Amino acid sequence: MHPGSVPSCIEGTFERSIGVKAALGSGAFPALDLNDALGLCARGDRAALRAIYDREASRMLGVAMRLLRRRALAEEVVHDTFVQVWQKAGSFDPGRGDGRTWLYAILRNRALNILRGESRTEYVDDFEPMNLASEEEGVEAALLRLSDAGQLRRCLERLEPARRQAVALAYLHGLSHGELAGRLGVPLGTVKSWIRRSLLALRECMA
DNA sequence: GTGCACATTAGTTTTATGGG
């Protein structure tokens, strides 16, 4: 989340109007057209964003609460949604759909992302078969923690050090190929080749 | 062995639609 990127007309109002009540509700801007307001947002009109917020925030909070069942998370999702609306209003095309549909789709996606993230976290918390490496821990140290007698470790030790490091960073630290390329200072294609050939070698070694 | 180009897969966002 980027708290600083939300316009000041919105920052700070969440605590007040979400926390206390749906202060302004739908009556404050009875004639507000969401599509028009989003168009104004795209042109940097903070008052338009504020108007959307005043009219929709309480209802959005209700939707988020139903999905997440936790007020703090729901408020965070509503906040995130308005940050995104502010940043991406330019990409909204009224000809392709209704502004409200767009707004609530963003909200729902944010909430679902949080739900997915939580279930992943819970799963990882329960799952500790190898006690994988922390970022601070060296790659070689992490490999040493694999069972001494393990066939995998013996096979890894047979790899050339640079390849072994690439495999370890990818599968123990969870780095993407792109991150590996940057960290190791080699082209992306080379990283892929190293990983691929190393995995083939490991498969052959362990067969 | 390297690195590029293309294919495939997975994940995310956006839109449309149907039920309550």
Next chain:
DNA sequence: CCCATAAAACTAATGTGCAC
């Protein structure tokens, strides 16, 4: 009208083949 869900569109990451 509101909301949930399915489907489509889009994006990023990964995997593979091949020329050099």
